[in-house]
Amino acid sequence: MLSQTHRFKRPLLLLLAAASCAVTSGCCGRRRELRQAKLRTMQMYQQCQQLGGQLSQAHSSAAQLAAEKQKYEQLANQLQGNLDTANERIANLSNERSQIQDQYKNMLTGLTPSNNPLNSSANRKFEELARKYPEFEFDPTTGVSRFNGDLLFASGSDEIQSKGSKVLQEFVRIMNEEDSRQFHVLVVGHTDDMEVVKSTTRANHPTNWDLSAHRATSVVKSMAKMGLGEPRMGVAGYSKYQQAAANKDDASRQQNRRVEIFVLAPDAVIAGVEPGRRS
Structure with missing residues (x-):
């Protein structure tokens, strides 16, 4: 059990x-x-x-x-x-x-921009001259002709080059034609902003004032030899102070090195004796 x-x-x-x-x-x-x-x-x-x-x-x-x-x-x-x-x-x-x-x-x-003293025939001749020489400019509105400084002169010189003389000769020919013979011209020289530094240049043109005035004078003397009457011409130089473009590079400075020729009406007064009061 x-x-x-x-x-x-x-x-x-x-x-x-x-x-x-x-x-x-x-x-x-x-x-x-x-x-x-x-x-x-x-x-x-x-x-x-x-x-x-x-x-x-x-x-x-x-x-x-x-x-x-x-x-x-x-x-x-x-x-x-x-x-x-x-x-x-x-x-x-x-x-x-x-x-x-x-x-x-x-x-x-002494003119308004819309009152060019030149007649249509003279205008047309100057326009044809501008087309023939690209470095020569003509403004048909004002009758102002502009010569690139490098066309007329070598750097630092006031002696007119042969290629510039050809343009001036044609300019004088137009100014001596019957429809332009009564007009006067004012030749204005301009430079760029580069100071005169070369000793050879400074000997003849100490400053840009001298260079601009000497170049304008050289153009007047050359046109006088070509047959344009001296009593019809005047000279001015503005040094570097009347820029056509800002002096920022070689191209703009080239635009500023120029000679401008203003065609004046016979009674236009710039400075000096007024028309009708000449002795």
Whole structure:
């Protein structure tokens, strides 16, 4: 009887032990899962903290960039305003310069820009001369002829070159024709802004004043030899102070080295004795 009891008790104990192990194993599994869940939660929290810091830094950078953008936009607007003001000033100065040039031409010729003393036939001849010699210019509105200085003279010289003499000869021929014979001329010399530095040039033309006046005088003397009456001519020199273009490069300086010939009506008064009062 006792042996049977032991025989049944042992399997029961084994069953209870197995059940206990199963319960213990189940509890251990849940605690491990709980720890892993807590670990994942902590990791996610840390990641959220990092992302939050990065987001805050990004917001701060964005705000700083926005402030800098606004500052540069204000600066750009200010510079644009300054540029607009400068352009407006340049336009005003350009208009003033054009007005002064017109007044200067009117003062020299005693004519309005729309009242060229030359008749249509003489105008046409001078226009044909300008087409024949590109370095010779003629303004049919004012009757002003312009010779590029490099056409007439070598650098620093007041001696007329052969190619310039050809143009002057044709100019004199037109001025001596029947429909132009009554007109006078004023020859005006101009230089660029480069000072006279060569000793050989300074010996004859110490300053640009001298060079401009000497060149104009040389043109008058040459035209006199070609047959244009001396009483019909006058001379002026303006040194570097009557620019045709800003002296910023060789091309613009070449435009400023020039001799201009203003055709004057017989009764035009520039300086000196008025017509009708000559002795």
